[in-house]
Amino acid sequence: xxxxxxxxxxxxxxxxxxxxxxxxxxxxxxxxxxxxxxxxxxxxxxxxxxxxxxxxxxxxxxxxxxxxxxxxxxxxxxxxxxxxxxxxxxxxxxxxxxxxxxxxxxxxxxxxxxxxxxxxxxxxxxxxxxxxxxxxxxxxxxxxxxxxxxxxxxxxxxxxxxxxxxxxxxxxxxxxxxxxxxxxxxxxxxxxxxxxxxxxxxxxxxxxxxxxxxxxxxxxxxxxxxxxxxxxxxxxxxxxxxxxxxxxxxxxxxxxxxxxxxxxxxxxxxxxxxxxxxxxxxxxxxxxxxxxxxxxxxxxxxxxxxxxxxxxxxxxxxxxxxxxxxxxxxxxxxxxxxxxxxxxxxxxxxxxxxxxxxxxxxxxxxxxxxxxxxxxxxxxxxxxxxxxxxxxxxxxxxxxxxxxxxxxxxxxxxxxxxxxxxxxxxxxxxxxxxxxxxxxxxxxxxxxxxxxxxxxxxxxxxxxxxxxxxxxxxxxxxxxxxxxxxxxxxxxxxxxxxxxxxxxxxxxxxxxx
Amino acid sequence: xxxxxxxxxxxxxxxxxxxxxxxxxxxxxxxxxxxxxxxxxxxxxxxxxxxxxxxxxxxxxxxxxxxxxxxxxxxxxxxxxxxxxxxxxxxxxxxxxxxxxxxxxxxxxxxxxxxxxxxxxxxxxxxxxxxxxxxxxxxxxxxxxxxxxxxxxxxxxxxxxxxxxxxxxxxxxxxxxxxxxxxxxxxxxxxxxxxxxxxxxxxxxxxxxxxxxxxxxxxxxxxxxxxxxxxxxxxxxxxxxxxxxxxxxxxxxxxxxxxxxxxxxxxxxxxxxxxxxxxxxxxxxxxxxxxxxxxxxxxxxxxxxxxxxxxxxxxxxxxxxxxxxxxxxxxxxxxxx
Numbered sequence: 001x002x003x004x005x006x007x008x009x010x011x012x013x014x015x016x017x018x019x020x021x022x023x024x025x026x027x028x029x030x031x032x033x034x035x036x037x038x039x040x041x042x043x044x045x046x047x048x049x050x051x052x053x054x055x056x057x058x059x060x061x062x063x064x065x066x067x068x069x070x071x072x073x074x075x076x077x078x079x080x081x082x083x084x085x086x087x088x089x090x091x092x093x094x095x096x097x098x099x100x101x102x103x104x105x106x107x108x109x110x111x112x113x114x115x116x117x118x119x120x121x122x123x124x125x126x127x128x129x130x131x132x133x134x135x136x137x138x139x140x141x142x143x144x145x146x147x148x149x150x151x152x153x154x155x156x157x158x159x160x161x162x163x164x165x166x167x168x169x170x171x172x173x174x175x176x177x178x179x180x181x182x183x184x185x186x187x188x189x190x191x192x193x194x195x196x197x198x199x200x201x202x203x204x205x206x207x208x209x210x211x212x213x214x215x216x217x218x219x220x221x222x223x224x225x226x227x228x229x230x231x232x233x234x235x236x237x238x239x240x241x242x243x244x245x246x247x248x249x250x251x252x253x254x255x256x257x258x259x260x261x262x263x264x265x266x267x268x269x270x271x272x273x274x275x276x277x278x279x280x281x282x283x284x285x286x287x288x289x290x291x292x293x294x295x296x297x298x299x300x301x302x303x304x305x306x307x308x309x310x311x312x313x314x315x316x317x318x319x320x321x322x323x324x325x326x327x328x329x330x331x332x333x334x335x336x337x338x339x340x341x342x343x344x345x346x347x348x349x350x351x352x353x354x355x356x357x358x359x360x361x362x363x364x365x366x367x368x369x370x371x372x373x374x375x376x377x378x379x380x381x382x383x384x385x386x387x388x389x390x391x392x393x394x395x396x397x398x399x400x401x402x403x404x405x406x407x408x409x410x411x412x413x414x415x416x417x418x419x420x421x422x423x424x425x426x427x428x429x430x431x432x433x434x435x436x437x438x439x440x441x442x443x444x445x446x447x448x449x450x451x452x453x454x455x456x457x458x459x460x461x462x463x464x465x466x467x468x469x470x471x472x473x474x475x476x477x478x479x480x481x482x483x484x485x486x487x488x489x490x491x492x493x494x495x496x497x498x499x500x501x502x503x504x505x506x507x508x509x510x511x512x513x
Numbered sequence: 514x515x516x517x518x519x520x521x522x523x524x525x526x527x528x529x530x531x532x533x534x535x536x537x538x539x540x541x542x543x544x545x546x547x548x549x550x551x552x553x554x555x556x557x558x559x560x561x562x563x564x565x566x567x568x569x570x571x572x573x574x575x576x577x578x579x580x581x582x583x584x585x586x587x588x589x590x591x592x593x594x595x596x597x598x599x600x601x602x603x604x605x606x607x608x609x610x611x612x613x614x615x616x617x618x619x620x621x622x623x624x625x626x627x628x629x630x631x632x633x634x635x636x637x638x639x640x641x642x643x644x645x646x647x648x649x650x651x652x653x654x655x656x657x658x659x660x661x662x663x664x665x666x667x668x669x670x671x672x673x674x675x676x677x678x679x680x681x682x683x684x685x686x687x688x689x690x691x692x693x694x695x696x697x698x699x700x701x702x703x704x705x706x707x708x709x710x711x712x713x714x715x716x717x718x719x720x721x722x723x724x725x726x727x728x729x730x731x732x733x734x735x736x737x738x739x740x741x742x743x744x745x746x747x748x749x750x751x752x753x754x755x756x757x758x759x760x761x762x763x764x765x766x767x768x769x770x771x772x773x774x775x776x777x778x779x780x781x782x783x784x785x786x787x788x789x790x791x792x793x794x795x796x797x798x799x800x801x802x803x804x805x806x807x808x809x810x811x812x813x814x815x816x817x818x819x820x821x822x823x824x825x826x827x828x829x830x831x832x833x834x835x836x837x838x839x840x841x842x843x844x845x846x847x848x849x850x
Contacts, residue, residue, distance in 0.1 A: 077732065077733050078735045081735060082735075087733070093729070093730040093734075094727070094730055094734070095722070095726035095727050095730055095731065095734075096726060096727065096793075097722070097725075097726045097789075098722055098723065102719060106719055106723055106734050106735075107716065107719075107734065107736065112714075115715075116714035116715060117715065117716075117719070119713075119714075158734075
């Protein structure tokens, strides 16, 4: 195997701007023949935008793409595919109702004498190709009857079989069994031997170190680091991803919470026991007491949001229970959780939170309407009172309660959502990235609010990728990795360094103290 | 998906060329051939219950009267498998009939050419709006339904003018035949065979299934979305016009009221035939069984004699509802095994 140094795919100073955000800021990436290149970064770092630019979904605003030294510009994913760049998406992107063979060879079917599709040859060819991937299934069955892992393998076989020179894999192992992961790595190894390059996007550090040659770390749309993976310390890699300099963290030390919860009640307001869901959560048990802020740390995909969603019943679980103020939630539904006093502020407030065409007042009153009504008739005066109280208490800056919520700033929208759930007088709030995408001033205000709310006796579960925010706001921090709690930090241990160490620890190894 | 089912899945995948589970096979058979089985049962029932039902003459009359709906339903099957809907076919059917009668002054070429060109063009236009401008098929073809009906009323002076078929050869195309069946019946069979070959053995057919199954994935797999969709609606318009023209030939005139609401019968026949209304799965043999089923139900009700045709619609409606419910249950069974 001779590896020429001539890069197969080269992106030079690629920029991509979306309204309000510079998603990619002069990002360069170079991929040698047969190289397996890890692409990592936290949510919003620009990973998926870069993948989409490379695969022709997005057109870059600036910079150049070169394939085998020739400048290229892809208008559609199809053009990128024809040029030899294949992509395997995290969600299987095939046709579930069509047969395995037809999926595998769609557009490349073997033809019979009259130019029609030759079904016996189609099936034989499909079986032959899939056997090479350790998959022996009845190729006439609909694709959806296969396990997700087997479907992923079909997608991989399809991507590679269409004469790919670069294969981009976006979190390919997120739904695979260990046995299937081993097969996948075997295939990647074969690709490497054939000189086909791979871009490997994943959050599983174990896998990166096992399979990848080089790594590019993206942060805030910029390249934070690029170079060989061997010799790059895990802790260093994580600090690059999270954007916290190790030396700086060590020098500052623990910010620690200024406030200690006084007289924590013996019964936790929210407690989970052994929450589990295949591929997502493994035996997650947490407790949030009255007046306590519990932080959830971990990388993207570690199971933080999923834990919160499981608590409020927005995601089904295979096992485990949720107990609110000592009473187990029996029927799992968001309505049930809200009634029991647990509300969740979702990460994507545009898609899952605010109703942009309604006013501030209507948005706040939305969830509480049944409580503010008598015999189904809503009292305007009572709504006004509630809305006025919360607008003052949360310092929501709006021209009037009747202003459309879409006209408010991100921070104020977030406060409107907070007000909505507070109007339900909950026992506990689950906050998923409450300060993402809002400006610095508003951020500080929301953080102060969280502290005030906990001080008033609310139990708060806080999810944040901003380590500084997590450390300064939380009384305790649970660190998740691959869907399981791997460390619990309390008191003096609540530091950014400890969180990173817990994330970086190899599975089965205790984070160093 | 529960844990145990996933396990079952994996075992299936691991076993060398494992055959499909029995539950899956049965439910898939029911989905694909359920209409055929019910059709068979109804025919047996009809033969026992009514002396006049089983005769060859009655069977031929069912076949002849069903053939026009069948031609429309062939086009509708393609549309629905591609994940769309075509509400305009009823109006196109009527327009096709009026245009055929009008065009018959210029002989058989005009009688067939005029409706095919106009209805095909309208179908093509709808396809372009749906595929290129990404408008919802429901809205585009609803506009087509209303607009085409308007055109038809305009050229027939609000239905006051009825054009008579002037060309004897064209009228014969709709009325005569051999072996007791008229030409439209044989044409239906021919179109159905061509349609099955198109669906199963050509890239175009694969693309129709792929788009209906998952349009985004199909686009990423290189399926020409726009071209395929435009073709599907073009075919549907063309076939509706053809059916209307043949119907005019049979009746020797372009009747302006028959065929209103035909789009709903066509959709019903396709869905009863096992094609998923959500697209991605189905076939023409099922559709043909669905069309015949509707024809047999109507015929049986006529046999009873004292029931009105309104009652036939009630039975068809109930039947359609049952089929949709059964489809849901069956597709759940298939997903789980």
